[in-house]
Amino acid sequence: MKRYFMVCPRISRPLILLAVACVLSVAAHVHATAQTSLLSVSGEIVNGSPDSGSVVGLAVTLHMQGETTYDNKVTITDNDGRFIFNDIVYDPTLVYGVSVRYQDTLYGAEVSLANGAPPPVTIEVYDAVYEQDVIRVGSASLLFADADRVTQTVSALEIVKVVNDSDFTFVPGSGGPMSLLRFGLPPGAEGLQVDTRLLGADIVQVDRGFAVIGSVPPGEHDIMFTYAFPYDGAETTFTKNFPFGADSLRILSPNEVLTLASEEIGAPEPVTIGERPYQLIETSGIERGRRIEVQLSGLPRTTLADRVQSAVTNARYEYLAPALLAIFLTALIPFAVIRHRANMSG
Known part of the structure; x- marks a missing residue:
C-alpha cells in the first residue's frame, strides 16, 4: 500500500509577519475609508x-x-429651515461651501470636511430693503502711492469700509446708476482693479466712476480699489465725492512722491510707517454728498529723454519715426529762435 505525503514549502517567520501586517494595514485602510468617505x-x-x-x-x-x-x-429647507446633505465623499483637493439665495441676495459659508463631518452650519439671512439710507461709510483711506514721471500718472489706492447698521440687507434697486453702490474716480482714471468680499457682487462702469452691483447685508464690508490718473504739470487738484459720507477719512502719501495740502480739511502732519516718512491728513464727520478737494504738488515733470523713451516704448513701429521727428523738431525750436535773434543783431 502506497502512502502519499503532502509536502508544503517552508515559509520563514518574518515573511509571515509581513503578510499579516499587510493584511491588517489594508483592513484598517478599508475601515477608515468606510468611516470617512461618506459624510x-x-x-x-x-x-x-x-x-x-x-x-x-x-x-x-x-x-x-x-x-x-x-x-x-x-436640497430644500424643511418647516424649521433646516437642511442636510448626505453621502458626501470627501476629497482633499476640493473646497466646500454652502449657499442660499433669499430675496435676491446670496448668502453663504465655507465648510471644512478635513476632520470629518463638520458641526451644523447656520446661515443668517435678512429681509431686503432698497433705500440707501441704511448704508454709510465707516472709514475711507486714500493713498497716493507713486507718481510716474514718464507716464505723468499718479497711482492711488483706496480702502472703503461700507457699513450697514440695520437688520436688513440693502439690495440695489432698478432706479439706474443712482440706486447702486457708487464710487467716484478722477477724470482719465485707468487700470481700475476692485476687490470685495460681497458675495455675488459685480463691478460696472458708471459716469465718473464705478458701481458695485451687489447686496450689502448687515455688518462691515471692505472694498479696496486701485487706479492711476493723469496729471499735467507739477501741481494738480484731486477731487473726491462722498455720496454716503464718511465717519473718518485718511489721506496719505510718502514724502518723496508728492506734497499734500487741503484748505478744507487741514494741513498734513508727518507720520512714519515702516520707517518710511509719510504725510497724513485726517478728518471726520463727512456729510453725505460732500465733495473734498486736495492739492497735490511737487509732482515730477517729464523731460525730453522721458518723452523719447515713452514714444519708443508705446508707439507702434509705423508711427515711431513721425513721433520721434515731432519731438526732435520741438526740441529744435528754442535753438532756431536763438539763432534767428543772433542773425538779426548781427
Missing part, C-alpha cells in the same frame, strides 16, 4: 430681520470646487 453636512437658515419672512422651502446648495472641476448638490 453629512447639515445646518439651518435663520432670518435675522424683525417680523421676518419665512425660510421654509429655500433651495440650499452645497458647492464642491476644485482647481479645474466643479460640482454641487441641492
